[in-house]
Amino acid sequence: MRGTRLAASPGGVMRKIILPAGIAARMFLLLIAVSILSFILITESPIDPLTSYVGAESTLSEAAKDEIAAHWGLNDPAPERYLKWAGNLLRGDFGVSITYKRPVIDIIRERFSYSVVLMMIAWALSGVLGFAMGICAGLRRGGVFDKAVKTFCLVLQSAPTFWLGLLALSFFSVTLGWFPIGMAAPIGKPAVDVTFADRAYHLILPVLTLTVASIGKITLYTRQKLIEMMDGNFILFARARGETTGQLTRRHLIRNIALPAVTVQFASFSELFGGMALAETVFSYPGIGTATTAAALNGDVPLLLGIALFSALFVFAGNLIANILYGVLDPGLKAGGDYV
Amino acid sequence: MSEERASARQGEPDRTILSVRNLGISFGMYQKGLKRTFLPVIRSLCLDVRAGEILAVIGSSGSGKSLLAHAILGILPGNAAVSGEIRYRGETLTKRRRERYRGTEIMLIPQSPDYLDPLMRVGKQVVGTHGDKAKLREAFARYGLAPETERMYPFKLSGGMARRVLISTALVGDPKLIIADEPTPGLSAELAKGTFAHFREMADNGVAVLLITHDVDLALGFSDRIAALYAGTTMEIAPTSDFRAGKNALRHPYSKAFIDALPQNGFRPIAGAQPYAGDLPEGCLFAGRCPERTDECAGAAPIRRLRGGEVRCIHAT
Numbered sequence A: 001m002r003g004t005r006l007a008a009s010p011g012g013v014m015r016k017i018i019l020p021a022g023i024a025a026r027m028f029l030l031l032i033a034v035s036i037l038s039f040i041l042i043t044e045s046p047i048d049p050l051t052s053y054v055g056a057e058s059t060l061s062e063a064a065k066d067e068i069a070a071h072w073g074l075n076d077p078a079p080e081r082y083l084k085w086a087g088n089l090l091r092g093d094f095g096v097s098i099t100y101k102r103p104v105i106d107i108i109r110e111r112f113s114y115s116v117v118l119m120m121i122a123w124a125l126s127g128v129l130g131f132a133m134g135i136c137a138g139l140r141r142g143g144v145f146d147k148a149v150k151t152f153c154l155v156l157q158s159a160p161t162f163w164l165g166l167l168a169l170s171f172f173s174v175t176l177g178w179f180p181i182g183m184a185a186p187i188g189k190p191a192v193d194v195t196f197a198d199r200a201y202h203l204i205l206p207v208l209t210l211t212v213a214s215i216g217k218i219t220l221y222t223r224q225k226l227i228e229m230m231d232g233n234f235i236l237f238a239r240a241r242g243e244t245t246g247q248l249t250r251r252h253l254i255r256n257i258a259l260p261a262v263t264v265q266f267a268s269f270s271e272l273f274g275g276m277a278l279a280e281t282v283f284s285y286p287g288i289g290t291a292t293t294a295a296a297l298n299g300d301v302p303l304l305l306g307i308a309l310f311s312a313l314f315v316f317a318g319n320l321i322a323n324i325l326y327g328v329l330d331p332g333l334k335a336g337g338d339y340v
Numbered sequence B: 001m002s003e004e005r006a007s008a009r010q011g012e013p014d015r016t017i018l019s020v021r022n023l024g025i026s027f028g029m030y031q032k033g034l035k036r037t038f039l040p041v042i043r044s045l046c047l048d049v050r051a052g053e054i055l056a057v058i059g060s061s062g063s064g065k066s067l068l069a070h071a072i073l074g075i076l077p078g079n080a081a082v083s084g085e086i087r088y089r090g091e092t093l094t095k096r097r098r099e100r101y102r103g104t105e106i107m108l109i110p111q112s113p114d115y116l117d118p119l120m121r122v123g124k125q126v127v128g129t130h131g132d133k134a135k136l137r138e139a140f141a142r143y144g145l146a147p148e149t150e151r152m153y154p155f156k157l158s159g160g161m162a163r164r165v166l167i168s169t170a171l172v173g174d175p176k177l178i179i180a181d182e183p184t185p186g187l188s189a190e191l192a193k194g195t196f197a198h199f200r201e202m203a204d205n206g207v208a209v210l211l212i213t214h215d216v217d218l219a220l221g222f223s224d225r226i227a228a229l230y231a232g233t234t235m236e237i238a239p240t241s242d243f244r245a246g247k248n249a250l251r252h253p254y255s256k257a258f259i260d261a262l263p264q265n266g267f268r269p270i271a272g273a274q275p276y277a278g279d280l281p282e283g284c285l286f287a288g289r290c291p292e293r294t295d296e297c298a299g300a301a302p303i304r305r306l307r308g309g310e311v312r313c314i315h316a317t
């Protein structure tokens, strides 16, 4: 066992050196791939950005329309348009959104600030609650609570987020009237008057939906990990030294499961992102999800590309953190010394 | 010195700390579909350990030594079924009593360093929930572990340090029974000897030590009695002096062959292999390899007293 650890450490050192350059290259390739793919998808879609811009009933002359199209470069060949967009991007110019008629970067900044709040709260909440539920269920494996949690999670994992959202909306907002139907603030209230309480109140249902939608994975993972660990040698030894189940949990289990669980939670950023887009649409929450829907429906190429890039970066960051955490868990890297 | 202890023992007949009677362990396995079968790996294992003595347990790997230790401490896996009786200080070791004595009176020294929690600092871990910080310092000093060791995580320990840490875990309480499962591999000859000498010292102070070991030389030098395990049962339990005296003083063909197989006796290996745990033959478990086998060996071979020891062989004299 010693041998394999020692053998693993040179690899760990190598990995540490290669890491930053490799990450940058991978991220760059990812962004190029995502932007090309999104570009093809949008330009091939049947939606005509010009029609959606001027409106189907527009009385604008053909000549004026042509002028607009030429201004946007809509008549140029697709590769040329892509390269032009990419060139502008390198100068920090994301372009102007057709839908909102404002710079893409402003819209993304504004919408992300709403979405990040929603996502981070749901992420933390589902992480903490899921972890606690997983620990409790695993400790009483086969018991009533365990069975209930397992069923609950399996059902949730196969339930679509928008369906959960609709369910929450119709029950809590429509039937009980406890929460607003949607949006991020009371309708018609001037933005300057919107209070923190307003924001929080409007966040509750979307957060709840997103939390519930993403809690299944972490709960089942934690439970499984705990069950595996219970038969592990160091738990057996701690038990042989007189530790009670409570002491085992506090002293060894939580600590040893927390790190892999956090890793899993980071790795599920992409699912969280997808769930968030759907939850936002159901609740008309003005985040990145609803902006995506609007942009797609309007053939808003610059906005969609901008959103695609930022979303990819976000998910990439989640996976990167997860990978680094895996590295921390790797005994070879650990033997290298720097992480603990 | 062992003469003295032997007579002291006879003077007080009830010094037995641990008594294992007809221990059986089998593992539930699912074979072909949902049929659950039980593989017996330990059968009618009997031994006892008295206060003030070291009982060395020897036997090739797979003979069930670790399972015996784990059964005493109640840390067998969930699919293990246990039969027979384990008594501690005259009382059946029930679940509740086990919970009371583990870590306070009954101490396990486990077989390998991966019995340490990788994410807990060594010092905190060795003290555990019942230990004493001062005793930890004492144990570390005795085993040549620097005080900084306390702040280390297990992965930082060398193999030899990890061994000494494991041994120290048994010293932070007030043990009455120490169960050491191969505590010395990876230690220098000097440290291994020092460890055995320490067990000897503790035994002389009244502790009962069940010492599972592959180091027969040290066992011969420091133990009071030796139990030879084979295929999950006790073949012979005899005073160490008999093992020292050589094969003619021993009772069972297996322990005789075991002594013959030692380096100093010319490394004569026993032909054949230990029967596979799940596929134990009826009758004497050693019969397949025994030079003195007869047809009667296919029948039951109960353990019986013979010349101040115990043996599981119908032919032994």
Ligand SMILES: Nc1ncnc2c1ncn2[C@@H]1O[C@H](COP(=O)(O)OP(=O)(O)O)[C@@H](O)[C@H]1O
Residues within 6 Å of the ligand: B027, B041, B059, B060, B061, B062, B063, B064, B065, B066, B067, B068, B077, B277
């Ligand atoms: N969890 C288990 N399930 C099935 N068989 C087991 C299990 N643990 C141990 N055994 C078997 O029991 C026998 C004795 O094991 P063990 O007590 O570890 O031997 P050793 O004398 O080397 O310490 C071995 O043949 C092993 O394969």
Ligand SMILES: [Mg+2]
Residues within 6 Å of the ligand: B065, B066, B067, B111, B181
């Ligand atoms: Mg063993």
